[in-house]
Amino acid sequence: MALVLTEEQLMLKESAAGLLAEKAGVAQLRALRDADDALGFAPDVWRDIAGMGWPGIAIPEAYGGLGYGYTGLGLVLEQAGRHLSPVPLQSTVLLGATLLNELGSEAQKQALLAPLAAGELHVTLALQEGPLHAPEDTALRAEAEGAGYRLHGSKCLVLDALAAQQFVVIARTSGLPGDSAGLTAFLVPADAAGLTVERRSLVDARGVGALQLDAVQVPADAVLGDVDAAWDGLSRSLDIANIGLAAELLGIATEAFERTVGYLKERKQFGKVIGSFQGLQHRAAELFAELELSRSLVLKALQAIDADDPQLPVLASAAKAKLCEVAQRATNEGIQMHGGIGMTDEYDIGFFIKRARVVQHCFGDYNYHLDRFARLSGF
């Protein structure tokens, strides 16, 4: 497939940039943070986004979506990264819709994807239990009881937890932590008895929470896909999610870089603009090269999702590892090259480094994905 955007995709990118810049930019993120907003996004802005059809962008038309594919969603996520948009695109659209589509039965897809595509339903993934992403190590237990299951355990890093009406909880139904077999995905409603949703506060000031499940009872039809066999669908969903997050990181890194280059052209010291110093010029030029490589890899990985490419796992880890590395460098250089003003809360560049680190961490950071890339490459 040609590594190039179509006219339709370029138009989508433009319209995403316009709406997010106006209604969900850094200023809105700052206001939500300063107001200590529990939800972490503005519901009326989400309704505007739903009006554009973006929640259903990657959902097949048969289930009420736009059927634009993940390349389209990736372009929107890149713009969300550029503007640090406080919107639940990652939780509900990238993770929620993908998990339902990959794991769900026909009946589950029929029931849930249409309201999700309409922006009325928020679904998010509850996977991580320890300090690091390690899906095989899932220990949260689900015990068969009567016609259903009882779930015991806890989860952290649940994106937009306070907005979710449904959680996709990954639980162990057999085997031991460390086994990829024996995992099952359950749909757990937010109002289930025994479920506590606790708000958490991370550096990026976005909506995130932790779950405590004390003997939460769910019926048999709460199982998403097959019992003990969530791994393949989960793994593919995580590959898709990591490529989407790589697209967001591309937007964050590119915007941080452009703001920094802009500052290099303005700021004067020693009687000259600091951008005339070769020490800074070469660092900026090297970063530009890394960003161009990042853009190619993200596009290649997004296209691999839509083309059902068997190389998807290795491309997903490649894209996430590369974008973790480059976003880290771009945001670090952003602070350093802004100097003292970059350390102040009043200036916006700090928001980029904070969001970047959270996105880098989610579902595996540089270390996790470079290791996986090497393993999948045969070493």
Next chain:
Amino acid sequence: MSDLEKFRAETRAWLEENCPSAMREPVRGFEDLYMGGRNPEVDHPDQPVWCQRMAERGWTVPHWPREYGGGGLNKEEAKVLQQEMARIGARRPLESFGISMLGPALLKFGTEAQKQEHLPPICRGEIRWCQGYSEPNAGSDLASLQTRAEDRGDHYLINGQKVWTSYADKADWIFCLVRTDNSGSKHEGISFVLFDMASEGVTTRPIKLISGSSPFCETFFDNVRAEKRNLVGEEGKGWAIAKYLLTHEREMISGFGTAPRTSLGSVAVDTFGADASGRLRNGILRHTIAQYQLDALAFGATMSRVGDEAKAGQGLGAASSIFKYYGTELNKRRNELNLAVGGEPALGWDGDVYEGGATSRDWLRSKGNSIEGGTSEVQLNIIAKRVLGLPD
């Protein structure tokens, strides 16, 4: 049958008939490349035969116009020819700086008479060209070159010295940057002239590199006569031609960085072994290889993307400015890893047991990639100023 299918069938039949079997053997090294010229280096008697047969059809340079000795093929036909040659493993019949560098410059800047005179012998492999650019005091700062060309009416008298002239000792003609005027800025007053290396007053001396013998030479001009009809473009306006040609050279060099066929990680596993989970035993080496392979993958995707964007009419993006810099740095990383993974045998310099020192000599030679054709530092200056718009 469409015209293209007909062309394919005819091409296939002709190649089967005319490509000698020895020319279907894989290229093992530089000695297998045929560069032509007045006194060609012939490693196998079929090399000139194959070159001549292909040249008769214009297929040594398939995409050049027929009137200048090319094949006049359009893109689709040229692709078919390439595919059909690949199908039987046919070698390219002729490699030369005339094809890759001078030709494109003459097609763009040359007069009709210059094209008629110089392009057909390039296509037939009769004249071998070399490039006279760098001087001892004009490397990265190429425009400060001082080789003088004095106006003598119908000709120039040339005095000075060039360095890094590849194959100067084997070339028949040179395309050379000379200074015709010293009064203006250094970019003005440079002219692009062609002359015969057999002229009186030309001497060459080979340069031995850290990697051993090399095609590079020092070239000296002592009152050498160059006819004015062989001035390309206007007098004093040669810098634009020089830069145009450099972009061709940089594209060629940056190609060295594309992902190699063999995975270095797999080679390392064969040498060092893997743990129970299949991971290379030395975690530090594994990290370095993984980072290299990741960047090679991303670089390859970037080359594809820039090509695809150009084909889709979106223009040659800014990304193309990184090719020379990134490709050569990547190739140096690859060569360092070849040493790390290869161990003692990779350090071999001579002898059959070390395959003639191929690994270490390639490693040493790769150090030049980020110097020749514009250093990495010059490339970063170009990106900073022209792409990012940072001031002087």
